[in-house]
Amino acid sequence: MKAAFQASLLGLDEELGLGRLGATVRRTHLGDGAWIDLRPGWLTGADTLFGRLAETVPWRAERRRMYDRVVEVPRLLKFYDEGETLPDPVLDEARAALDEHYGEELGESFRTAGLCFYRDGRDSVAWHGDTIGRGGTEDTMVAIVSVGSPRPLLLRPRGGGPSIRRDLGHGDLIVMGGSCQRTWEHAIPKTARPAGPRISVQFRPRGVR
Template identity: 35%
Template sequence: MFPPGPDDLNDADVRHLPGWLPGGQADVLHQVLQAEISWETHRIRMFGNWVDSPRLSCWIGDPQARYRYSGAEFVPHPWPPRLSALRDRLQAEGLGRFNSVLLNRYRGGGDYMGWHSDDEPELGPAPLIASLSLGAARRFLLRRRDDTTRKAEFLLGHGDLLLMGGTTQRHYQHALPKMARVQDERINLTFRWITPRT
């Protein structure tokens, strides 16, 4: 595995901001989301079959921010005040504009997300995605689409923000692999801009 570095991430625009959300705020947010989000098992398409996704999820956003994801269409749940405040903070810091957030909850090291790019048409040609991690630190991998041996890796910890923009999705896939030794939960929030349906 290559260590992450500019040479390994040509054509990508990825920034890791460790501890972007201070520890106390991250603790509270993690607990509140565990308790208050209506967590669902989304059905996704894998190798042509419909299967339960190996994690829990919830799609939140403005009413027009409908999203097709792994072959299914999601109508967003409304914003809880805590998450719209977080969106406001990202926007106030100039980190992008966002009308939706996908929450994923990894119940332990056996929950994961396979290789994919966030390249659905409604995200546009150069999506900016702001990903906030809470709870257990997990490995986040990137690999080039045209040469999958070229990889980079980040360890995403409690309160870390990862920004992916520009042509990252066009040239790279990413994944959150299983980590057998991890027992604690992790929640990840990916803030996105979905082109509204007219």
């Protein structure tokens, strides 16, 4: 998949790998048991990984029913279920590092990986929570690693309210935990401004979508 991409000047000479977690992770409590963790630049050499994923992942364009019509999903998708081989070894390393850091708090491992390819500012995802399966009734975690050009991730209380913005790309990690999927919503909005391509990798426990 070809996409116009402006690499980060800071990441041109970095080797592909992972930084530390631990004290480098900053947690923000949102209320009602919801929180987010942010670790900027966790994945070094992220522009290299973006290029690999853009070219090698078997991306799919999907159509979904919305009310009385079927529409194109405004992004490309690929889901890796339990036991499926991830498209790059560094993603296995990332999942193992997340398990080590969050395993005691989460009480289980991250099992699946969903990938989204936002090709430009016209691609987006509407307000939602990952409430299919256990995420609709139980506290859980969703860990997202972003590579490519930064795009804003917005979060707001479910039902509306002031939103929080985090610009994510070039190897940033955000983890949404606690009741976040039930009590908050998140979105990647469309933008008319020039926006380069971004790929997000969402690690989730079993039974959370």
